[in-house]
Amino acid sequence: MMAQLIDGKQLSDQVLQEVASEVELLRAEHDIVPTLAVVLVGEDPASQVYVRNKVKRAEEAGMCSIAHRLDAECTQDVLNKLIDHLNNDPKVHGILVQLPLPSHLNDEEVIASIHPAKDVDGFHPLNVGALASGRPSLVPCTPQGCMIMLSQVHPDLSGKNVVVVGRSNIVGKPMAALLLQANCTVTIAHSRTQNIEALCLNADIVVAAVGRAEFINADWIKPGATVIDVGINAIDVDGKRKLVGDVDFESVARIAGAITPVPGGVGPMTIACLLLNTTRAAKHQLA
Ligand SMILES: Nc1nc(=O)c2c([nH]1)NC[C@@H]1CN(c3ccc(C(=O)N[C@@H](CCC(=O)O)C(=O)O)cc3)C=[N+]21
Numbered sequence: 001m002m003a004q005l006i007d008g009k010q011l012s013d014q015v016l017q018e019v020a021s022e023v024e025l026l027r028a029e030h031d032i033v034p035t036l037a038v039v040l041v042g043e044d045p046a047s048q049v050y051v052r053n054k055v056k057r058a059e060e061a062g063m064c065s066i067a068h069r070l071d072a073e074c075t076q077d078v079l080n081k082l083i084d085h086l087n088n089d090p091k092v093h094g095i096l097v098q099l100p101l102p103s104h105l106n107d108e109e110v111i112a113s114i115h116p117a118k119d120v121d122g123f124h125p126l127n128v129g130a131l132a133s134g135r136p137s138l139v140p141c142t143p144q145g146c147m148i149m150l151s152q153v154h155p156d157l158s159g160k161n162v163v164v165v166g167r168s169n170i171v172g173k174p175m176a177a178l179l180l181q182a183n184c185t186v187t188i189a190h191s192r193t194q195n196i197e198a199l200c201l202n203a204d205i206v207v208a209a210v211g212r213a214e215f216i217n218a219d220w221i222k223p224g225a226t227v228i229d230v231g232i233n234a235i236d237v238d239g240k241r242k243l244v245g246d247v248d249f250e251s252v253a254r255i256a257g258a259i260t261p262v263p264g265g266v267g268p269m270t271i272a273c274l275l276l277n278t279t280r281a282a283k284h285q286l287a
């Protein structure tokens with residue numbers, strides 16, 4: 001028996017269709033086009049792919065996406081001025097600063113300088129606090145996409161034992177907050193966790209967000225469990241670049257009840273949720 005595949009490409013198409021009809025409404029009734037500003041500092045090739053995909057999907061949904069490219073050596077002051085300008089531009093509804101920034105720039109300071117109402121990543125302290133205290137507003141895109149994927153398999157998540165592997169601010173922590181909000185029993189596991197394998201083996205759902213290629217294998221997974229793979233790792237196979245997740249798909253798909261693939265899983269859902277957030281932000285900014 002092979003696990004059910006949770007198809008992120010197909011599901012993201014569905015989400016984007018809903019986004020497209022919201023966009024059409026905003027255009028017809030309010031004469032606005034939801035607009036996302038993406039700020040890219042430097043030339044990271046993985047980021048370029050992400051930016052290209054975002055622009056393409058935004059166009060498909062009838063939205064506007066504008067990339068602002070700064071060179072890798074730009075000063076904090078130059079970046080602050082750009083964000084200031086975007087914060088005050090009424091035509092811009094969402095701002096995303098691609099992370100991580102070059103090491104001489106301060107990620108935290110930059111995130112805090114984005115207007116919370118335009119913070120479509122949901123990383124601003126105000127939006128983080130809102131989620132943590134159970135009043136989610138703009139919610140981080142990757143965890144939001146994971147929740148949509150989970151709802152396909154588990155219409156009711158109440159009481160499920162979930163292990164989130166990874167404690168980053170962009171995935172692990174907000175993921176745990178959303179699962180708690182959905183009445184799951186949540187464990188966050190990380191590099192210092194003891195008996196991590198046994199913990200996962202007890203879980204109805206495992207969310208893998210550690211950034212280590214094929215880290216989680218079939219020995220960690222309870223038969224029939226749902227596995228969400230957030231990892232996108234480029235590895236070298238016979239001299240060719242290949243994308244793999246944090247989960248050893250090959251072995252885990254034989255044990256799990258449902259699993260997300262890489263590529264074509266969480267990645268496309270992240271982009272769909274980014275455009276969903278941008279459209280929501282535009283709606284909230286209506287005068
Ligand atoms: N402020 C900020 N917000 C982010 O959300 C953010 C970021 N910075 N920095 C970089 C990471 C990475 N990330 C991806 C999202 C989708 C795919 C994606 O769609 N991947 C495709 C494959 C892409 C390929 O072929 O290389 C897939 O998984 O099927 C990848 C990577 C968002 N990030």
Ligand SMILES: [Mg+2]
Nearest residue numbers: 166167168190
């Ligand atoms: Mg970690």
